[in-house]
Amino acid sequence: xxxxxxxxxxxxxxxxxxxxxxxxxxxxxxxxxxxxxxxxxxxxxxxxxxxxxxxxxxxxxxxxxxxxxxxxxxxxxxxxxxxxxxxxxxxxxxxxxxxxxxxxxxxxxxxxxxxxxxxxxxxxxxxxxxxxxxxxxxxxxxxxxxxxxxxxxxxxxxxxxxxxxxxxxxxxxxxxxxxxxxxxxxxxxxxxxxxxxxxxxxxxxxxxxxxxxxxxxxxxxxxxxxxxxxxxxxxxxxxxxxxxxxxxxxxxxx
Amino acid sequence: xxxxxxxxxxxxxxxxxxxxxxxxxxxxxxxxxxxxxxxxxxxxxxxxxxxxxxxxxxxxxxxxxxxxxxxxxxxxxxxxxxxxxxxxxxxxxxxxxxxxxxxxxxxxxxxxxxxxxxxxxxxxxxxxxxxxxxxxxxxxxxxxxxxxxxxxxxxxxxxxxxxxxxxxxxxxxxxxxxxxxxxxxxxxxxxxxxxxxxxxxxxxxxxxxxxxxxxxxxxxxxxxxxxxxxxxxxxxxxxxxxxxxxxxxxxxxx
Numbered sequence: 001x002x003x004x005x006x007x008x009x010x011x012x013x014x015x016x017x018x019x020x021x022x023x024x025x026x027x028x029x030x031x032x033x034x035x036x037x038x039x040x041x042x043x044x045x046x047x048x049x050x051x052x053x054x055x056x057x058x059x060x061x062x063x064x065x066x067x068x069x070x071x072x073x074x075x076x077x078x079x080x081x082x083x084x085x086x087x088x089x090x091x092x093x094x095x096x097x098x099x100x101x102x103x104x105x106x107x108x109x110x111x112x113x114x115x116x117x118x119x120x121x122x123x124x125x126x127x128x129x130x131x132x133x134x135x136x137x138x139x140x141x142x143x144x145x146x147x148x149x150x151x152x153x154x155x156x157x158x159x160x161x162x163x164x165x166x167x168x169x170x171x172x173x174x175x176x177x178x179x180x181x182x183x184x185x186x187x188x189x190x191x192x193x194x195x196x197x198x199x200x201x202x203x204x205x206x207x208x209x210x211x212x213x214x215x216x217x218x219x220x221x222x223x224x225x226x227x228x229x230x231x232x233x234x235x236x237x238x239x240x241x242x243x244x245x246x247x248x249x250x251x252x253x254x
Numbered sequence: 255x256x257x258x259x260x261x262x263x264x265x266x267x268x269x270x271x272x273x274x275x276x277x278x279x280x281x282x283x284x285x286x287x288x289x290x291x292x293x294x295x296x297x298x299x300x301x302x303x304x305x306x307x308x309x310x311x312x313x314x315x316x317x318x319x320x321x322x323x324x325x326x327x328x329x330x331x332x333x334x335x336x337x338x339x340x341x342x343x344x345x346x347x348x349x350x351x352x353x354x355x356x357x358x359x360x361x362x363x364x365x366x367x368x369x370x371x372x373x374x375x376x377x378x379x380x381x382x383x384x385x386x387x388x389x390x391x392x393x394x395x396x397x398x399x400x401x402x403x404x405x406x407x408x409x410x411x412x413x414x415x416x417x418x419x420x421x422x423x424x425x426x427x428x429x430x431x432x433x434x435x436x437x438x439x440x441x442x443x444x445x446x447x448x449x450x451x452x453x454x455x456x457x458x459x460x461x462x463x464x465x466x467x468x469x470x471x472x473x474x475x476x477x478x479x480x481x482x483x484x485x486x487x488x489x490x491x492x493x494x495x496x497x498x499x500x501x502x503x504x505x506x507x508x
Contacts, residue, residue, distance in 0.1 A: 086387075086390060086465075086466045087387050087388075087390040087391035088390040088391070088393070088395075088466075110391070110392040110393055111392075113391040113392065113393075114388050114391040114392050116391075117387050117388065117390075117391040118384070118387075118388065118391075121387060122380070122383060122384055122387055125383065126376070126380045126383070129376060129379065129380070129383075130372070130376055133340075133341050133371050133372075133375060133376055134341075134368050134371065134372065136340060136341040136342040136371075137341035137342070137364065137367040137368040137370075137371040137372075138364040138365075138367065138368050139342070139364055139367075141342075203465070203466075206465040206466075207461075207465045210465065211340075211457070211460040211461045211464065211465065212340045212342075212457075212460075
């Protein structure tokens with residue numbers, strides 16, 4: 001059973017999993033708890049990519065199974081709090097996302113920003129801290145992989161990239177994954193696309209991997225490639241060995 | 255009343271303090287809780303600088319009063335767990351410190367390293383995370399200041415430095431403090447002395463300040479200058495205005 005810690009703000013699957021990989025899915029859910037309501041979004045907006053990363057959770061769970069990994073995942077829509085942003089970032093509680101206005105986030109009082117931060121951001125990152133720290137204490141060297149998806153068309157422009165491989169300060173593991181993925185798959189693979197650390201999208205990596213020098217990557221899959229459970233599992237089966245091979249390559253290179 | 259959260263692993267004084275400064279004292283205490291015993295150290299070793307930073311807590315409390323700041327402080331000796339080190343660092347649970355052997359830390363099993371990490375490291379840093387995140391959510395820009403002391407004689411060598419000003423990735427605030435302190439005091443002020451980030455002593459700064467770009471500094475006072483409560487208060491009265499002036503200088507410089 002997953003551990004629904006801290007009032008359901010986060011779920012940890014496989015807390016005692018023996019592998020080195022620590023998987024994270026900050027945008028796993030488009031659930032809108034009653035406490036916050038629907039923020040004025042209609043059903044179509046709540047199902048769209050602005051509310052979550054469609055397909056990312058199934059992919060992350062598939063990767064976790066292949067890699068004997070723990071998975072730390074969100075339970076609540078990113079438009080209530082985007083767990084991959086610090087509390088002062090405009091994108092943490094966005095008033096607008098792509099073509100969608102988010103009425104329930106307009107003119108948020110400081111008390112409400114603080115309440116969401118305490119209810120969602122802090123427990124999520126504390127749970128992730130705990131998973132990493134436990135492994136470090138026990139002599140296991142963690143590898144941090146965050147799993148995301150992106151929309152094929154953004155602001156009316158089609159995106160050619162299919163697998164984006166994004167890094168924070170240390171590019172080595174991301175570059176090794178890109179090299180493996182280009183050699184082993186037919187995917188259009190790009191580093192730091194469709195966005196990069198300069199866009200403020202690597203907060204989880206910057207908080208948890210960079211300060212202690214962990215190998216890290218943010219995987220971004222175009223969501224049309226992982227639209228069904230079968231496609232998510234197939235992608236996990238394809239990517240898991242690449243993640244292992246790239247780690248070996250990274251750690252063998254002086 | 256201070257908030258003795260999480261089984262007394264950390265004390266937060268002034269959680270709702272209105273100022274921008276967030277003060278931290280990782281080595282505030284030479285308390286050895288019964289759970290861990292004395293680790294085989296005699297009374298002299300438990301009172302020495304290897305067990306804590308003498309004078310640092312009084313200085314930090316004085317600074318907190320002057321700066322309307324919150325203070326996050328440890329309750330347990332650094333030789334049980336050094337809260338300024340990640341769980342995989344040898345110094346987190348050191349087997350030796352300067353001239354002292356620490357018998358109770360020899361050949362620690364992974365289960366014990368994990369237990370100390372979960373009991374001491376995780377609650378301390380979660381409490382600090384919470385203090386920073388709350389302020390960010392409410393539109394207050396935090397400034398992280400960790401307060402330490404060092405011994406006048408180390409491995410038989412006398413140290414001339416009296417105030418060490420140490421930084422993690424961004425040197426600006428530390429350099430401004432050093433400039434103010436040289437102009438306003440008679441102290442021997444040195445940047446990144448008696449040690450620096452390269453020695454692994456900036457973990458708290460690297461975890462909490464650098465990932466989100468907070469102004470930060472680690473203050474190191476030679477402990478003979480803050481040996482009494484009166485000396486600690488006098489030093490706080492001298493340093494607090496410097497910390498404010500240096501912040502203004504840092505933020506006014508493009």
